[in-house]
Amino acid sequence: MVEEPGPVQAPRGTKDVLWPESWRWEQVVARFASLAERFGFGLVLNPMFEDVRVFRRGIGDDSDVVGKEMYELTDRGGRQLALRPEGTASVVRAFVQHRPTTPWRAWYVTPAFRYERAAAGRYRQHHQVGVEALGTDDPDLDVEVVSLAVAVVADLGLEQVELAVNSMGCSECRPAYVVLLLAHLRARSDDLCDEHRVRYQVNPLRVLDCKTAACRDGTADAPRLVDHLDAACAAHFARVLEGLGSLGIPYRLEPRLVRGFDYYTRTTFELAATALEAAQNAVGGGGRYNGLVEQLGGPPTPGIGFGMGIERLLLACDAEGVLPAEPPAPDVFVVDLTGGAEARDLVAELRRAGLVAERAYDGRSMKAQLKLADRSGAPIAVLIGAQELRAGQVTLRQMGDPHGGQAQVARAQVVPELVCRSHHRQAAHGVPPVTRSEERP
RNA sequence: GUGGCCGUAGCUCAGUUGGUUAGAGCGCCAGGUUGUGGCCCUGGAGGUCGGGGGUUCAAGUCCCCUCGGUCACCCCA
Incomplete structure (x- = not known):
């Protein structure tokens, strides 16, 4: 094996963060930690790699992140491992393993690894700060978690960030809705984009999230999940929206918001930095995952959380001209x-x-x-x-x-x-x- | 993973239809001032022209491959 001559550089999609840019990272993490702890969250530290089943069972085998973007490896003992592609599954695995008393609220900062084509704001190793709260389905907790996320971007000085919220229903009411949606898509399949015309059955919900004009058009009058929630999910969602309104948090009800992980139930939300030109403008997102603890072998336990991308938060800060790198001068x-x-x-x-x-x-x-x-x-x-x-x-x-x-x-x-x-x-x-x-x- | 665009000094960039020792600004170092920063002047260091192969008398310039960046798709943080 002949090695290429010349200097070795950081792998594609990764980067070094040098001073004083790294000072901004310190700021993001410190401010996030301060706010999260004000909201009652305590730091949790997890391994950066896990038994691959943590992610397969947690995030879902059919999701893009698990299906085609995971860094998988076999160690010298033959164990099947994967670098964590996101934070939630590991934290929930730790919850199942240690069974802390509930409600359990944890915040984290971690690298996340996904094998995908790199671009601005999209890396093979990126970094997230986030929180998870396990043990209660109280919609007031949903409101707290969303308001924490909103407080974090506001604390950084960001103003051009939009909050989109939706409810994914639950395992009771969602299947019935999917049947309705499939019927609509089948009838309108000729109007969908090239890919979804043939693939809409694979993940019908994802068609709603498709940005092409065709799919937008073909699903304009599609049934909306928020109109088909069962009574319990509808009441839960109504309480969440009422709470956001009461706290004066502006949001946009986005019935088409479909997130990429299979574990979401009920409340889901996303923060988009509108100052960013590129497609990678989602700075954070999360939601409720009431079945995830069980899927990872724990007792039925509801949970909710979110993750935010440090690189994208900083890109958004650049776009808005806030949080410049100004490390303190020596005395x-x-x-x-x-x-x-x-x-x-x-x-x-x-x-x-x-x-x-x-x-x-x-x-x-x-x-x-x-x-x-x-x-x-x-x-x-x-x-x-x-x-x-x-x-x-x-x-x-x-x-x-x-x-x-x-x-x-x-x-x-x-x-x-x-x-x-x-x-x-x-x-x-x-x-x-x-x-x-x-x-x- | 698919397609487009781009890779020249630490940074931002020039470089003509291929034609001699590859340039500028900023930054850096030194001197102008044997004890005084910013402003100014002078000088200097710094380049495998991303890498490899090919075409040619001759390649920074043309062709192929490759690595990296970036944009769109996809997906998401």
Whole structure:
């Protein structure tokens, strides 16, 4: 086997996220964690690969994700494994295995792997944050879960996001509806798009979701699932919509919304970023899955959850010009003209005192070091030259000040002085300093 | 997985009907200023022209394959 020469690059559909772009990822995860925990969800960590049956039984063998997009592998012990293509099935598997007391609310952040043609906003390894809530069918919980998803996008600063909701019914009422739908599709099959004209029986619900003009037309007067829910599902859905209305959450009732996983029952929803031009504008989606726990070998247990794609959330932020990469600047930059030992010791002291301290290396010229200090964004530079060293002092230089204000400070006073200045600056920016007892008269 | 478009410096891009040592801006490094950043000036480093094969006296340019990106379909985050 002869290897290709030249550098090796990240596999197709994967990417490296470098600083400062990765700072935005930290923001998304931190803000999501904060909100989810405010809603009572606790972090759950799952393996990135599972027994392949977790996904076959959970998501459904006929779904595209399981049928043709899974990364499957056999390990050295002959186990049939798969990289997780989404989050829910693994979390539910963990629920069945550990049986935490219900209602059990868990949030997660995880990579997800799907073998598909890569494009903007569509990766072979993407990343999701999400939640799952198991143990109650109360429609008020549906409202909480949807409102959490809406709160997350709002917290990022996104405004152009639309919420679509639907009800998929349940195993009682959906089959009867599918019969009605099939009858309609059979009668109108000539009007459907090329693919669905011959394949509408395979997954009739999916035809409703088809974007082609033909299928749109051919299903315009098709029976709607929301009109054929049984009494219990209809009451549940009505309560969900009432709750959304009561909380002032705008939504669009979307009877054609059909999601790709087989486990959904009753409430389903999707968040679409309308600022995104590309087809990949779904930033999140989820719904209820009242039969999933049983399918994975647990007791009958209702559940609901959603997942959101970090890459797509960030693309949407780009499109709306929110959440720019603005990692905080260091508190101080140490410029040392005496060989570097002074900088070495001072940054160590400053960091022990809790400040973010930077410095230059390789004995660069003062001009070069100040240039780095400027670029770092640090508000203050500490200058240490031969004069300062002799006098036991340092020079504090105000960066960003066109007049370049400078002051001499005794070497022994540098750390407390800079800690003090840092606290004042944070207070001025509305960030509570670590200690503020001195502000009480 | 199917079809279209695109791959030239770290980034954004020029590069004529194939024709000498492949360019610009920004960024980076150094100097102008033997202790002062941003602005300016000068200089410098940096390129397997995505990779491989072919056509040709000659390929960044044409052809084939391949890898990657991207758009549509599909599917979804």
